[in-house]
Amino acid sequence: MLEILSINHKSEKLESIINRTNLPTVEITKSVEKILLNVKENGDEAVRRYSLIYDEVKLKSFEVSEDEFNEALEQTDENLVNALIEAKKNIETYHEKQLQDGYKINEKNSYVQQIINPIERVGVYIPGGKAAYPSTVLMNVIPAKIAGVNEIVIVTPPNKEGKIKPSILVAAKLAGVTKVLKIGGAQAIGALAYGTETIEKVDKIVGPGNIYVALAKKSVSGIVGIDMVAGPTEVVILADETANPRFIAADLMAQAEHDEMASSIVITNTEEFAQKIQQEIPNLLEEQPRKEIIKSSFENYGAIIVVKTIEEGIELVNKLAPEHLELMIKNPESIVHKVKNAGAIFLGDYTPEPVGDYFAGTNHTLPTSGTARFTSPLNVNDFSKKTSVVYYNKVALSEARKHIELIAEEEGLYGHGKAISIRFEEDSK
Template identity: 45%
Template sequence: MLRIINTWSEATAELRRICQRTDNEDTLQEEGKVRQVLQAVKQEGDRALLHYTEQFDRQILQASELRISGSQLDAAYQQVSKDLLDAIRVAKQNIEAFHRQRIPKSWVQFGDDEVVLGKRYTPVERAGIYVPGGRAAYPSTVLMNAIPAAVAGVERIVMVTPPGSESSLHPAVLVAAQEAGIQEIYRVGGAQAIAALAYGTETIPQVDVITGPGNIYVTLAKKLVYGRVGIDSLAGPSEVLVIADETADPVHVAADLLAQAEHDPMAAAILIATSSQFAREVKEDLQRQLANHPRRLLTEKAIANYGLAVVVDSLEAAAQLSNEFAPEHLELEVKEPWALLENIRHAGAIFLGTSTPEAVGDYIAGPNHTLPTSGSARYASALGVETFIKHSSLIQYSSTALQKAANAIQALANAEGLHSHSESVRLRGQGKSTSESSHPDNQQQE
């Protein structure tokens, strides 16, 4: 069950172990298998997709069945409850409103001597959204990945997701996709789906950016195709870190830890508390809530391997440990969360106060729930419209401005041994050439 630690050295060692839980030799072996899948799909297209779908998902499909038909999309609306449909629409509205605030603006600046500088933002043309299947259906993942792409102005959004039994897809996933504006959905998953998006097949188009979480094979595939396409991140198992003081409710904190642990056997659930008594109360209630948990075995495994409670002397110490771990989700269940926020440097998403469980961010608040994991919050950020937008620099110099800068440009070019760089500036200083005959070589020939 949940381990309670009271020493700083042991706490830092355990946090490091949990952060590095996906670093193992098995990953290298799996990478070799993924390379084979990528190469096969690149060379054989749909044929390889169908082969791997049968091998890994135990579903036999024809190429014509890869894409979900319009009638199947329509039928999905009849299979979800009104409450779920309403929730999807509320979530969509909030996510869209939040991400519209993040659209970068192109700009142009006019300087001295008619120097014009600027930056122009344009969306990618095609985006691929991967939505995992397996243990559960994830309509929220559809919304969180597709809506920023749509808000960014991506013209073609393609979604792939593994087929379930009888090659079916969960109706909630299909409804969420349509509410987010996706009509092009393919029933294919795993590394083969990433390969199809990266290289294109007879049926599935090549895209410019691939986003969305998945298992180790999906993550390795995204890593290997990066460079041919852009990706959002290399997402690892999910994690939450809760900082709690005496004002927090141990029942609520226990529920929040379990909410993360129930995702995956490798999910991490960490508590940093300022009281040993509070940590013990959380541990006791966690066991109570697990008793009738519908995903008990999976959740217990996550808690046993990657659950942790650390007792510290102060909230400042708690913030320091949190910054070393750089959690995907950070809950500040303390009396003055905004004051503690000043000490937080690294976290994917921060939930402030005792009435803000991480589930709010997972589903409905608006900010994206696709977040950096495994310590990458030290340098990475949540998925957003920026993921689907690239920028171009704009530069215009007048002849006067070029001549003023000529000496500096030529000095740098000559220092680097780049003759024609220097000449491209020097020749412009001589005025426009009137004919080919003025070239010294041409005159010599005459």
């Protein structure tokens, strides 16, 4: 079911993998716009109404109480709490290095400066139900916290009893969020973007979500900042015959279990090794609870691609610009510098991708669908913004003025030149 393809003959399947998108139907787009408009106009009342329709829950208050946080901690296995604490430490260590300083360049009569300020208020969307992952909380909140964001609000849909999964609340508390609101869907995005009577609007919204959430984020983008509109997840494993084919098969399944749209690809340099990987699959698949999802993902968006050389494989990797790249080849470190486009790279036999999903400290919010060509993993800089500062005294301006006036003249902007010359009018009298 995981097809072997040769790089040599043009493959429609490969093209379809490269170009796959989850395009929304017009109906969903319309429905999302309606929800957003309604929340913008009717605030809390609209949010309550959509919560009743979509989450089948009637809430007195959106905000998770201190009692609920405490209850969640009691309900959570201590070892899991410890695991989240250890993960948090690693995420902090990795992301703290991303903090940037401003700078100032002094001249005798002038200076230019770059100031960096945290974004003031950030909203984080955390999905509910089966996709309610505490790791998502840590990965989205910790970089914001390190950037110095003042207020971090999680929105997440509750179950029909109005409860949030305990490990989500534990992770939220550990990461240091300001508050958690029990709202989800496009209505939660609308509430964060426009504000309501009880929910203060934010400056930026991050975090994953279903197609409604993704479209709502796209729609409010510009009114608030957003992180990225993520496509389905994907892994490319570049492997030679020194790798363990069984490990590779397991790693492909770890990717494919997410979603039928997920893409799992191996690139290898011999037909023989390709077959070894293929042979490991049926057996290993049997024990996977999500085997139907995996099968369907493999059939539609999975492949083992045989290339002539590892060099040729790297070229293909750079063309695919994968979200996750595992390098399971001899001396993987020696070729890292040749990889130009990838979200995250995992080296060697003992760094399967879940190490990065949960624990190593790198962010698991990564660019998908080839956008690693121009987008970075979520990082601290996504939660701050820069401001330029310019100071010229009269001497500096008098030295610069002839240049500025010439350019203004060339651009036909008289007023720009006048704003300079007016400052020297008195002198020439």
